[in-house]
Amino acid sequence: MSNLKNRVAIVTGAASGIGLACARRYAAEGAIVVGLDLNASEEWASVEAVSQQSRFHQLDVTDGAAQRAAVEETVRDFGRIDILLTAAGVGAGGPVGMLEEADWDRVIDINLKGTFLSVKAVLDTMSAQRSGSIITIASVEGLNGTEGGSAYNASKGGVVLLTKNVAMDYGRMGIRCNVICPGFIETPMLNDVMGQMPEFKADVIRETKVGRLGKPEEIAGAAYFLACDDASYVTGHTMVVDGGYTAGHSHGLVQLMGLV
Numbered sequence: 227m228s229n230l231k232n233r234v235a236i237v238t239g240a241a242s243g244i245g246l247a248c249a250r251r252y253a254a255e256g257a258i259v260v261g262l263d264l265n266a267s268e269e270w271a272s273v274e275a276v277s278q279q280s281r282f283h284q285l286d287v288t289d290g291a292a293q294r295a296a297v298e299e300t301v302r303d304f305g306r307i308d309i310l311l312t313a314a315g316v317g318a319g320g321p322v323g324m325l326e327e328a329d330w331d332r333v334i335d336i337n338l339k340g341t342f343l344s345v346k347a348v349l350d351t352m353s354a355q356r357s358g359s360i361i362t363i364a365s366v367e368g369l370n371g372t373e374g375g376s377a378y379n380a381s382k383g384g385v386v387l388l389t390k391n392v393a394m395d396y397g398r399m400g401i402r403c404n405v406i407c408p409g410f411i412e413t414p415m416l417n418d419v420m421g422q423m424p425e426f427k428a429d430v431i432r433e434t435k436v437g438r439l440g441k442p443e444e445i446a447g448a449a450y451f452l453a454c455d456d457a458s459y460v461t462g463h464t465m466v467v468d469g470g471y472t473a474g475h476s477h478g479l480v481q482l483m484g485l486v
């Protein structure tokens with residue numbers, strides 16, 4: 227597989243979990259990585275240790291002007307943007323009748339509008355270059371409903387369709403746009419939720435056909451493929467990386483038949 231030597235990548239949500247793992251992978255493959263996140267992160271140093279020109283901006287993805295400024299600085303200093311990966315997000319929701327309007331707005335603003343603003347900020351540069359790979363992070367919860375999912379699932383479903391539309395509108399300008407839908411991945415976000423609900427965790431593992439939660443690095447592997455030239459004919463694609471969670475329902479028959 228080709229590497230990403232001297233490519234310039236912007237990664238949102240780069241301080242933690244999936245975004246951090248993708249930033250590390252891109253750096254390891256030779257890219258200069260510009261990380262964006264609301265929070266600073268001591269772990270970001272591990273990216274700069276591998277790719278010295280990489281840098282970090284502390285900003286809110288709902289702030290379009292701040293994202294544009296980070297993009298302008300990136301283009302001024304490195305001359306181009308080859309990859310955008312949008313991992314900034316929050317996991318919150320609840321049944322509609324119990325969900326406050328302010329919580330709906332916050333989740334939609336960060337997960338969906340934040341993704342829109344990140345994509346919008348790089349399009350002029352990528353269009354002028356006639357090249358670029360945009361990878362958004364949605365969720366298996368953007369493909370199907372989840373009990374109590376409401377705002378989160380709506381935001382991630384929106385990201386899936388936004389991605390397809392960007393692929394349609396900008397393909398002839400050399401820009402590819404794909405979405406990764408992770409299953410349940412061990413990150414601070416998931417550990418927060420599952421720490422409060424151990425029964426939920428056990429049920430998710432039972433429904434995940436490989437029998438375990440995923441690792442952020444397993445999402446970074448898919449994000450690497452979609453970023454690099456080996457994926458040159460892949461666009462508008464929804465890549466599910468979920469250990470088989472959405473392959474079908476488990477009813478215990480495999481165990482009954484003595485397979486496991």
Ligand SMILES: NC(=O)c1ccc[n+]([C@@H]2O[C@H](COP(=O)([O-])OP(=O)(O)OC[C@H]3O[C@@H](n4cnc5c(N)ncnc54)[C@H](O)[C@@H]3O)[C@@H](O)[C@H]2O)c1
Nearest residue numbers: 239241242243244263264286287314315365410411413415
């Ligand atoms: N962990 C999972 O199981 C899982 C599954 C499917 C999808 N996802 C998605 O993957 C993405 C990354 O999640 P994660 O699990 O790594 O969580 P995480 O909490 O470890 O990382 C999310 C990062 O986004 C940042 N962020 C939050 N709001 C922001 C804002 N307004 N502006 C800038 N940065 C902001 C946080 O500071 C954090 O560093 C999210 O979009 C999440 O919805 C996660």
